[in-house]
Amino acid sequence: MQRFLLDERSFRRSLLWSVLLPLLLVAVLAGVLLWQVGALLEANRWVEHTSNVIGALNRTERLLVDGETGLRGYLLTGERRFLEPHERSRTTLGGQFSTLASLVVDNREQSERVNRLRTRAESWQLYARGRLTASGAQRANLQANLEGKRRMDELRTLIQQMLSVEENLRAIRTSTAQSTASGTILLALVALGTAGVILVVFVRARLVQLDDEYRKLLKQTRSQTEELAKREERFRRVVESNIVGILFADLEGQIHEANDAFLQTVGYSREELARGQLRWDRITPGEYTPADARAVAQLRQSGRCEVFEKAYVRKDGAQVQVLVGAALLPDSDSDEAVSFVVDVSERVRAEVQLRQLAETLEEKVEARTDQLQQANRELEQYAFVVAHDLRAPLRSIQGFVEAIVEDCGRTLNGECREYLERIDFSGRRMEQLIDDLLAYSRLGSTEIETRAISLEAAVSRALEELSADIQRSSAVIRVERPLPAVQADRVILVQVLTNLLSNAIKFVAPSVTPRVRVYARQNTSQARVRLWVEDNGIGIAPDRQERIWGVFERLHGFETYPGTGIGLAIVQRGCERMGGRAGVESQKDSGSRFFIDLAEG
Structure with a gap:
């Protein structure tokens, strides 16, 4: 044990650089990055909010100007058509002021300016109603018209003051958002670099073992792939050999693919097949419909049907007696089946070949299933072994902590004791994580009986x-x-x-x-x-x-x-x-x- 013990100075340095610093640095960077992203989103929200206030102020000013322009046109000409923008402004201003007030509710000074603006606008509207009811001579009164212009100038001045405030706010907030974005990008780069260093330091020890496991799995996968390719090649040769008729069809009746032997049996061309004109339910005489229904039921229930005898109506109207067997394709999402059709005139040879083909297909399905199950077992076992192997270094760390406390406890200062407590806490947390990971892995591998x-x-x-x-x-x-x-x-x-x-x-x-x-x-x-x-x-x-x-x-x-x-x-x-x-x-x-x-x- 003595040769593994470190003196206080070496222990502090090793502890700081190999354990606490990487973990604490990652945690701090992650927390600061999240905070920085939140600050960026908040800054952008305030920029957008200020832009909305500016837009609302501009719309309010346009409504006031439209109202004044319409009133002035009417006073000068006496024509009612000039009052249309004035009436539109009068009916819209109330809602616009409510919108503006809700936007600046967070700014007490701007809220007070909105209230003053609303009050002055209402005063101007009272003035406008008085001018509208005046007689022709009174409407031409220059002094009264100048009073309206003075009031409108006050409104515009107040709006410009508010616009100036909001423009300054937008500039400040835009600058804040830009600086926050730059800080976020820089912090993300630092976090990424730190994570990469940690991965290199703490994962490197596992790379050799992972490489060995990968090579073993790769070798097994190549062997299985080659075996699967051989089987697929044998199946392809069977289809293209035209020894028997083979077709791929759904359970509703549509034939999607067929080999030449089947097309020759029923007398249809490959072009007619491609156009969708060939359906097994349409070329089956009515007396064989119950047999087809039983076969479809067997396919839906068990994935395959028993070989049965039936007839097809050829394109020239003649009937041909055949033996039919079918099985659902395991990877199909639309109840697609492969069917084997044999002319009954060669019954003996056809029955043997059909059984062999069915067995080959079943073996292929079972082989693929076994491969998937084996792969799942290997992955679950691998996860179990990785989690289990983590216990050994964890126990070593905890053992060293206990040894240091026992052998050097009296010589360690408060800072070193705090380091030891943090290591012990991290170890217990890691142990709980391993236990939960093993429990999760066992759920996938343990046989259960409900x-x-x-x-x-x-x-x-x-x-x-x-x-x-x-x-x-x-x-x-x-x-x-x-x-x-x-x-x-x-x-x-x-x-x-x-x-x-x-x-x-x-x-x-x-x-x-x-x-x-x-x-x-x-x-x-x-x-x-x-x-x-x-x-x-x-x-x-x-x-x-x-x-x-x-x-x-x-x-x-x-x-x-x-x-x-x-x-x-x-x-x-x-x-x-x-x-x-x-x-x-x-x-x-x-x-x-x-x-x-x-x-x-």
């Missing part, structure tokens, strides 16, 4: 596991009994309920006592049970509710709400393994209602 499980017993067990958290938070849990039974795996069901109840207790606002309600609703028509977990927590915005089910997805910082970000992923995957699903109904700051939906027990 049976009738009492929801009451499962909820009680989950509450027992959370008793310490409930006592520490003084949470109030109300379970509305009785709860029905469901089809589930007991261990997975308790794990799902524990995660949901833990989140309900954890995600509450500071100084708020968690209150959780657990109840169930049965859908007898569909034989389903939905269990609800309702809380008084901080809620989830609708646009973020899809994200919470992903692995490592967190909507809040670890310091605010501790956790690994895997709990809800385990809930969703566990429900899917048990033949059910999970969901949530929530609004921000209004609590959440999570549910799991399972079959009745």
Whole structure:
């Protein structure tokens, strides 16, 4: 052990550069970047807001000018047609002032100017109504008309003052937005560079092992690909050999592709096939319709049908007796099937070949299925091994921390002890993350067998596991009994309920006592049970509710709400393994209602 111990000075340097600095730097950069992006969005919003105020002021000025112009034209000519812009201005100004007032509500001085502007505009409108009712001689009164011009000049001056204020605000806010954008870009580049350095330092040790694994998988994949290519080549040769008729058709009757042997059997050309004129239901005599219906039912039920005898009507009107066998294509989304058609005159040879082709097709499907299953098992095993291998270096770090505390505890100063506590905290957090990752991986690899499980017993067990958290938070849990039974795996069901109840207790606002309600609703028509977990927590915005089910997805910082970000992923995957699903109904700051939906027990 002694040769692994570091003196205080070396320990502090190694600790600072290899552990704390990268982690803290990434966290700080991420937080500052998020703050910077928020500041940029806020600055751009204020620039746009100021532009809207300026636009509203310009529209208000145009309405006032239109009103004055219309009034002046009428006073000079006495013609009513000049009053149209004046009337339009009079009816529109009220709404325009309301819009302007709502835009500057955040600016007390501008709000006061809007009120003065509205008051003066109303005074001008009273003056205008008086001028409109004056006699012909009074309308020509120069002194009265000059009074109207004086009042309008006051309105324009006040609007120009407001425009000047808003233009200055827009210039300041635009400059702020530009500087914020530059800072955001620079910070993003720094964060990207830091992340790259961290990846190089901490992932490099795994590259050799990953390369070996990749080469092994690549070798296996190449071998499987070559074998698959050989099988596909054999199948292609069978189709093109025209030993038997082969066609690809949907279950509604349309034939999409066929080889020459089939076209020769029914007497149609490939051009007619390409034009969609060839349908197996139209060239089948009516007495064989029940046999076709049974074959279609077998295909829908099991993916293949038994070989049966029927007849086709050739293009020249003659009937030809054939043996038909079919199987659904495994990768088809439209119930497309491949069918083999053999002339009955060569029955013996055709039956042998048809069985061989059917077996080959089945083996091909099974081989592809096995390949996919094997790939899934390898990926799950790989995730398990990676998470499991992380335990060894983690335990080494924790062992060194314990050794340093035991051997050098009295010689370490307060700063070093703080470093050790941070390492221990990070280690425990990493250990929880590994445990959750392993639990999530096991959900995909463990064989489960569902049976009738009492929801009451499962909820009680989950509450027992959370008793310490409930006592520490003084949470109030109300379970509305009785709860029905469901089809589930007991261990997975308790794990799902524990995660949901833990989140309900954890995600509450500071100084708020968690209150959780657990109840169930049965859908007898569909034989389903939905269990609800309702809380008084901080809620989830609708646009973020899809994200919470992903692995490592967190909507809040670890310091605010501790956790690994895997709990809800385990809930969703566990429900899917048990033949059910999970969901949530929530609004921000209004609590959440999570549910799991399972079959009745």
